[in-house]
Amino acid sequence: MRRLALAALAGLALAGPAVAEVGVRYVAPERFTDAEDRWGASGRSLRTTLAEMTRIFQELGSRRLGPDESLDVTVLDIDLAGYERPGFGTPGGLRVVQDSTPPRIRFAYALRRGRRVVASGEDTATDINFMLTANPRFATGGLYYERAVLRDWFARRFPGPAGRG
Structure with a gap:
């Protein structure tokens, strides 16, 4: 009897709420x-x-998508914020970030609810004001400017599970 109860509890723990998937x-x-x-x-x-871009897409998707939704993202191009400058006394050079060098991520996406595609398209996440809206001093992890433009894109495209009626 005790084994049956433990098995039932384990099954409930594994079944848990469905989590949004981002591929x-x-x-x-x-x-x-x-x-x-x-x-x-x-x-x-x-x-x-x-690897970091994949993690950013998955993290933002888990926050913004409903439990029955999945998002397929195909990244077509990445242009990181700034530009590389060889030299400057460092072995590999230096990345210089200016307001004229915003990040730009071009991708196609398909949002599914269950098996049905409810939104799809190709888009470019970028922001010419990226230095005003993202503060790397308070960011954790790398690619903070890229994370900020993707966070804004997700917020515009997907209001989040709490915002749906």
Whole structure:
């Protein structure tokens, strides 16, 4: 009897509420405009950038999407905030971020509720005022400017489960 009760509790724990799923894939990432440090070993690798971008999409999706929703994202191009500047006494150079060098992430997306596609399209997340709206001093993790433009894109596209009636 006790085993049956434990098995039932374990089943309930595993069944829990459905969580929104976000799938991310990248098309020809080696051709992206600017997604890695090309000047030396001290900067961000393409693999690191893609892993962090995947984590950002999944984190934002889990906050904004309903439990019965899933989002498929196909990233077509990444242009990180700023530009690389070789030299400056560092082994791999330096990334210079100015208000004229906003991040730009181009992607296609499909939002599903159950098995039905309810929204899809191709979009570019960017913000020419990115330096006014994102403060890296209070950010955790890397790609804080990119995270900020994607956070704003998610907020505009998906008001979140609490905002649905």
